Amino acid sequence: MTDNPEPQQDPGLPVANPCVSFWQQTTRSFPYLNHNKNEPVPAKSKYVVIGSGISGALTTYELIQGGVPASDIIILEAREAASGASSRNAGHVRPDAFRGFQVYSQLHGKEQALKIIANEKLVFERVRDFTQRHNVPCDFNPTTTFDVCMTPEFAAFNARSLALYRQAGGDVSHIRFLEGEDAARATRVEGAVAAYEWPAGSSHPAKLAQWLLAQSVSKGVRLYTHCPATSVVKAAATTSTAEDGGVGWDVGTPRGTTRAKVVVHCTNAFAPHLLPQLSSFVTPNRAQAHAFVPPPSFSGDQMLPSTMSLRHSLKHFYSVAQRRPDGIIILGAPIANPKISAEAAAARLTTDDSVFNEEVRVDCVRNFETTFPECEEGSLRHGEGLLHTWTGIVGMTTDSVPFVGKIESLPGQWICAGFNGHGMARIFTCAPGVAKLILGGSWADTGLPECFEITQERIEKLQKGVAGSVF
Numbered sequence: 215m216t217d218n219p220e221p222q223q224d225p226g227l228p229v230a231n232p233c234v235s236f237w238q239q240t241t242r243s244f245p246y247l248n249h250n251k252n253e254p255v256p257a258k259s260k261y262v263v264i265g266s267g268i269s270g271a272l273t274t275y276e277l278i279q280g281g282v283p284a285s286d287i288i289i290l291e292a293r294e295a296a297s298g299a300s301s302r303n304a305g306h307v308r309p310d311a312f313r314g315f316q317v318y319s320q321l322h323g324k325e326q327a328l329k330i331i332a333n334e335k336l337v338f339e340r341v342r343d344f345t346q347r348h349n350v351p352c353d354f355n356p357t358t359t360f361d362v363c364m365t366p367e368f369a370a371f372n373a374r375s376l377a378l379y380r381q382a383g384g385d386v387s388h389i390r391f392l393e394g395e396d397a398a399r400a401t402r403v404e405g406a407v408a409a410y411e412w413p414a415g416s417s418h419p420a421k422l423a424q425w426l427l428a429q430s431v432s433k434g435v436r437l438y439t440h441c442p443a444t445s446v447v448k449a450a451a452t453t454s455t456a457e458d459g460g461v462g463w464d465v466g467t468p469r470g471t472t473r474a475k476v477v478v479h480c481t482n483a484f485a486p487h488l489l490p491q492l493s494s495f496v497t498p499n500r501a502q503a504h505a506f507v508p509p510p511s512f513s514g515d516q517m518l519p520s521t522m523s524l525r526h527s528l529k530h531f532y533s534v535a536q537r538r539p540d541g542i543i544i545l546g547a548p549i550a551n552p553k554i555s556a557e558a559a560a561a562r563l564t565t566d567d568s569v570f571n572e573e574v575r576v577d578c579v580r581n582f583e584t585t586f587p588e589c590e591e592g593s594l595r596h597g598e599g600l601l602h603t604w605t606g607i608v609g610m611t612t613d614s615v616p617f618v619g620k621i622e623s624l625p626g627q628w629i630c631a632g633f634n635g636h637g638m639a640r641i642f643t644c645a646p647g648v649a650k651l652i653l654g655g656s657w658a659d660t661g662l663p664e665c666f667e668i669t670q671e672r673i674e675k676l677q678k679g680v681a682g683s684v685f
């Protein structure tokens with residue numbers, strides 16, 4: 215049932231020379247991009263958050279909301295601020311409305327599968343409400359999305375998922391179904407067999423992460439960029455006193471060691487580097503995205519009003535989201551793609567986001583052009599067409615859900631990682647959830663599906679080989 219790749223033993227640290235994504239190209243002026251780049255880390259900090267992507271940035275933000283003094287928190291980031299997947303994705307905040315229900319049910323049972331899907335809807339609403347309430351300048355566009363079924367086989371799969379989800383009591387009130395001509399007209403995709411539409415959005419993900427970081431830094435959080443955590447070891451009992459919280463952790467970096475009471479791993483695909491016990495269950499994968507300048511037929515009042523996923527099968531799909539501020543179309547390439555060579559498929563099993571794969575680029579752009587023939591290279595003017603290609607590293611988990619919560623065997627260490635290339639539809643409940651737990655809340659307080667929790671029981675289940683992939 216799984217096609218997850220063989221786990222890599224230690225993902226190591228993120229590479230030092232990553233490519234610059236479209237989102238990073240357009241945010242070079244972020245004042246904290248290289249914050250404290252040469253500063254030594256403090257000898258002590260009550261809270262150390264490792265990773266400054268949306269998980270780390272939002273966990274920090276929520277800890278402060280929960281009453282933690284900002285000056286008690288430091289964030290360690292291996293590269294420039296938010297330079298991981300959060301600034302490299304395809305911009306979609308796209309909840310799964312029902313599609314994954316079949317696989318989630320097999321992996322986690324029906325009740326959890328219902329909760330997983332309900333959580334995604336909630337995340338979209340949270341991101342929408344949060345960005346609107348705080349006027350976050352991250353180009354958030356609340357709209358709808360289409361799951362466009364490109365083959366009769368996938369249309370049948372989706373129909374079965376929807377039926378099973380509905381039978382189990384899942385909410386389908388927000389889902390619209392279109393078939394044949396109606397689907398083609400609504401999506402502008404000629405070959406569409408069927409389409410499902412539901413609320414979703416898109417954003418400038420780097421701007422969202424950067425806004426969160428800026429809020430925390432302005433309140434007193436110390437962010438250390440280009441400063442990877444290289445080790446987390448138990449503090450020696452002689453120097454860890456009751457006064458500074460008893461048990462502690464020494465977090466090593468190239469710029470000194472910080473003693474912390476609470477360590478939060480927000481390192482997504484790289485979590486196993488500091489937590490080797492996860493190396494069989496969190497696997498780095500390189501994903502790729504593209505920015506495309508549209509021709510007149512997709513510009514001005516002809517822009518695509520909704521985002522979409524062009525689906526040939528469960529895992530062979532291409533995302534399309536047109537940005538409101540500039541009309542640029544962001545194309546996401548499939549993580550699993552039967553149309554590329556074995557060599558190109560193997561090349562994604564890497565943590566190297568300094569380069570992109572040419573075969574993946576050609577396939578992704580060709581798929582877009584075939585779907586929307588007005589965008590074919592031959593009919594474009596100079597300046598239209600492919601603008602940029604970039605990559606980023608996603609953290610795939612063997613049971614398709616993230617690891618959130620207390621690491622039982624390492625008291626004082628917490629995790630919010632393993633987002634399966636789908637973090638924009640999950641982090642806005644997971645990060646607040648882990649912050650609640652750190653502040654003394656119970657799992658029930660987080661409202662998260664129980665299967666997201668990093669329990670010993672889950673690890674043992676995974677060790678027995680329970681695995682399956684929705685992505």
Ligand SMILES: Cc1cc2nc3c(=O)[nH]c(=O)nc-3n(C[C@H](O)[C@H](O)[C@H](O)COP(=O)(O)OP(=O)(O)OC[C@H]3O[C@@H](n4cnc5c(N)ncnc54)[C@H](O)[C@@H]3O)c2cc1C
Binds near residue numbers: 301304484606
């Ligand atoms: C090409 C691409 C397309 C995607 N498209 C979508 C999409 O459309 N919708 C969606 O929902 N999701 C998408 N994703 C996935 C999404 O971007 C991630 O799930 C999400 O950004 C994860 O956020 P994070 O904060 O957990 O991880 P990251 O943003 O990766 O942050 C982890 C951070 O930790 C840092 N780090 C790692 N190890 C260390 C260490 N030892 N010390 C210090 N720092 C460390 C990294 O440098 C990084 O900045 C996509 C991802 C990619 C790459």
